[in-house]
Amino acid sequence: MxxxxxxxxxxxxxxxxxxxxxxxxxxxxxxxxxxxxxxxxxxxxxxxxxxxxxxxxxxxxxxxxxxxxxxxxxxxxxxxxxxxxxxxxxxxxxxxxxxxxxxxxxxxxxxxxxxxxxxxxxxxxxxxxxxxxxxxxxxxxxxxxxxxxxxxxxxxxxxxxxxxxxxxxxxxxxxxxxxxxxxxxxxxxxxxxxxxxxxxxxxxxxxxxxxxxxxxxxxxxxxxxxxxxxxDSLDRKQISIKADVKQKDINIQIDGVSSVEKSQDGYIDITYQPSKTNFFDILQQLENQNISIVDIISKETDLEDIFLEFIRGNKK
Missing domain, CATH: 3.40.50.300 (P-loop containing nucleotide triphosphate hydrolases)
Known part of the structure; x- marks a missing residue:
């Protein structure tokens, strides 16, 4: 056989x-x-x-x-x-x-x-x-x-x-x-x-x-x-929040948060490294600043993110 x-x-x-x-x-x-x-x-x-x-x-x-x-x-x-x-x-x-x-x-x-x-x-x-x-x-x-x-x-x-x-x-x-x-x-x-x-x-x-x-x-x-x-290997995630506040009024002082940017749809995109911080730490800082969140979206890593990381040589 x-x-x-x-x-x-x-x-x-x-x-x-x-x-x-x-x-x-x-x-x-x-x-x-x-x-x-x-x-x-x-x-x-x-x-x-x-x-x-x-x-x-x-x-x-x-x-x-x-x-x-x-x-x-x-x-x-x-x-x-x-x-x-x-x-x-x-x-x-x-x-x-x-x-x-x-x-x-x-x-x-x-x-x-x-x-x-x-x-x-x-x-x-x-x-x-x-x-x-x-x-x-x-x-x-x-x-x-x-x-x-x-x-x-x-x-x-x-x-x-x-x-x-x-x-x-x-x-x-x-x-x-x-x-x-x-x-x-x-x-x-x-x-x-x-x-x-x-x-x-x-x-x-x-x-x-x-x-x-x-x-x-x-x-x-x-x-x-x-x-x-x-x-799971990509050490980068993004959340998008909608809040009654301008982007410049958001001050996130956490190691691992790489950018805070306003998107075209009015949401504020926060990019962070899961190895250094997490979703809940970011929410806690926003709460400490008395920022009222109207909506929040968590963007999952997709294959396009991974593909670009390897092709650009950012991952070994």
Whole structure:
């Protein structure tokens, strides 16, 4: 009986250098990139444009040859066990690269043939049905909307029933309703045992879907933790108060309060470090100044705050 590997994707000191004509201009796209994505996770890989996300995905897909380091997919080395590694993973690219003269059912049948799947074991219509494309099965791909083509690419990646699915910006350019439909589909797929690696520019998407987050910047993995731990790591919170007083009349003398500013909606924003003070100490000082608070809002840390901290180099 084969035991399920602990890691769906595992890299060790992965490097990719794009050589140019002038060696001084060589681009180091991945720098000692080491990552372990546990089997069964929904893992979000975030980073600015040019950070190395696409290079990493292309290495997984065997579209780009790594310079050094090791890469394993479900324990299969992508060089030594190329066929097994390739069969273990499905990749949905960001680009909507479909032959305009192929029909969706033909796209899936062709893909199944490339993976050597016998006709009796194929379920092209079933996949199209699951992704809401059954009615378009015999329409030309060029007639499909952007959202439909996105779903067809997902179906194509699932044709060989991979246990690891990589989604590169899966909701780019789709409307809100379809975005949430895709989220639900990803959750359902994951609940059935598929490991998901997701790259996205929508931080709300990553925060909602992913149980683990990695942040890549300039080819390096600068953050890697469970989503909740990452959100808890930022030593900055903000409360917004509405009071019958002007901003200049508020005098908070507490170590850890970094700013007191008036916002456009008439609230006064107080930013503080939870490691040095807390919400109740601030309220106590306001009460001591006989400031009557009409309303108060506590702003929770979100993934955007964390992302910006790491990208700007404020966190180590």
């Amino acid at each position: 084969n035991q399920t590997p602990e890691y769906a994707i595992e890299t060790n000191l992965l490097n990719k250098i794009y050589q140019r004509n002038n060696k001084k201009l060589a681009k180091h796209a991945l720098v000692d990139f080491t990552i372990k994505i546990e089997t069964g996770q929904i893992y979000g890989l975030l980073g600015p444009n040019g950070a190395g996300k696409s290079t990493f995905i292309n290495v997984l897909a065997n579209l780009v040859v790594k310079t050094s380091g090791t890469v394993k997919i479900l324990g299969f080395d992508i060089e030594k066990e190329k066929r097994k590694a390739r069969s273990a993973i499905g990749i949905v690219p960001q680009e909507l690269n479909l032959d305009p003269f192929f029909k969706p059912v033909e796209v899936l049948e062709t893909q199944a043939g490339l993976y050597g799947i016998p006709k009796k074991d194929r379920d092209s219509m079933g996949l199209l049905r699951i992704l809401g494309l059954e009615d378009q099965a015999y329409s030309y791909s060029r007639t499909l909307s952007g959202g439909m083509r996105r779903r067809l690419l997902i179906a194509k990646a699932l044709t060989h029933k991979p246990r690891v699915l990589v989604l590169d910006e899966p909701t780019a350019g789709v409307d809100i309703e379809l975005r949430h439909q895709l989220w639900d589909f990803v959750r359902e797929l994951n609940s059935k045992g598929t490991t998901i690696l997701l790259t996205t520019h929508y931080l709300e998407e990553a925060q909602s879907l992913c149980d683990h987050i990695g942040i890549i910047n300039k080819g390096r993995l600068v953050a890697n933790a469970p989503t909740k731990d990452l959100l």
